[in-house]
Amino acid sequence: MSLSSVQSTLSTLKSCQTDIEACMDMVSDVALGIVEAQGMDNSQALKKLEEMIMECSRLDREINCFVESVDEMTAQVRNEPPEAMVHLRNSVKEHFTELMAGVTDAELQRHSKVISFKDNVRKYAMHAGQTAAENQEELDEDIAVTQSQTNFTCPLTQVEMVNPVKNKKCNHYYDREAILEMIKARHKNKKKFRCPKVGCGNTDVQESDLELDLVMKRMIQNHKRQTGKT
Known part of the structure; x- marks a missing residue:
């Protein structure tokens, strides 16, 4: 050996x-x-x-x-x-x-x-309960959809995220493929990558800062089904 x-x-x-x-x-x-x-x-x-x-x-x-x-x-x-x-x-x-x-x-x-498993189950249970309450109260659908679209939009691509990742430092979301591509491109030129969210002071986003948010991903998938998107 x-x-x-x-x-x-x-x-x-x-x-x-x-x-x-x-x-x-x-x-x-x-x-x-x-x-x-x-x-x-x-x-x-x-x-x-x-x-x-x-x-x-x-x-x-x-x-x-x-x-x-x-x-x-x-x-x-x-x-x-x-x-x-x-x-x-x-x-x-x-x-x-x-x-x-x-x-x-x-x-x-x-x-x-x-830890993520437990947090996700707890957060999604709360979200599911809130959604049921909103449906029961018949909140204005257009407002709900507009709000969801805003929450689900990647600040890099300006379209609805597919695989949302959360930045553990500043708590902002991006689409995984887009953010990783940008980080790689900036690091290749030996430069730091700033969080693209307007007004964020995080000037050095690292791949290790990102974590897949399964709750957000499922919410986006549900939103697509509800609005008839594919």
Whole structure:
């Protein structure tokens, strides 16, 4: 076993975390669908989905612990004689076991996607309740539509967003593809990208500041269905 092959394997393993996060987003989206159709009444189904997202959190943490174990153990044998590599597997296994023994449920609960899952369910339940109340009171439809169109418009494309992302720093929304393209273009020219929302003082938008907002995405999809858009 060579160190180069170890690093290649780690790189492949790290790429799996992107798939895990995508899976967690799918679980959150299913939960929002249940809330939309049944409200918070189907608590058993929501509980099972929460258990699923916690399992994803644990798997993500296992990968992090394994990568950390490999990095630390390979660093110790990097300048050692080749025969030291013979014991690398056992060293990594032992260190990984130690790290995982210290992982608690509270730590898994702090995963950003787990926090997002709970927040999304709570926010969408509130939104669904407000929407039902508005329908019951028969609020002026034109005002509601106009307001929705304004809220759902990307400040970059000036059209309704498809995959809305929220900036954690300034709380403004953009369409994911548009904002990432602009950030990439500005960074390529070694320049910062300013939030395009009029009046915003955020002068340095980073990709790491952005998070997919599944609640907003579902609201946009519902708005399209209600207005007959495709």
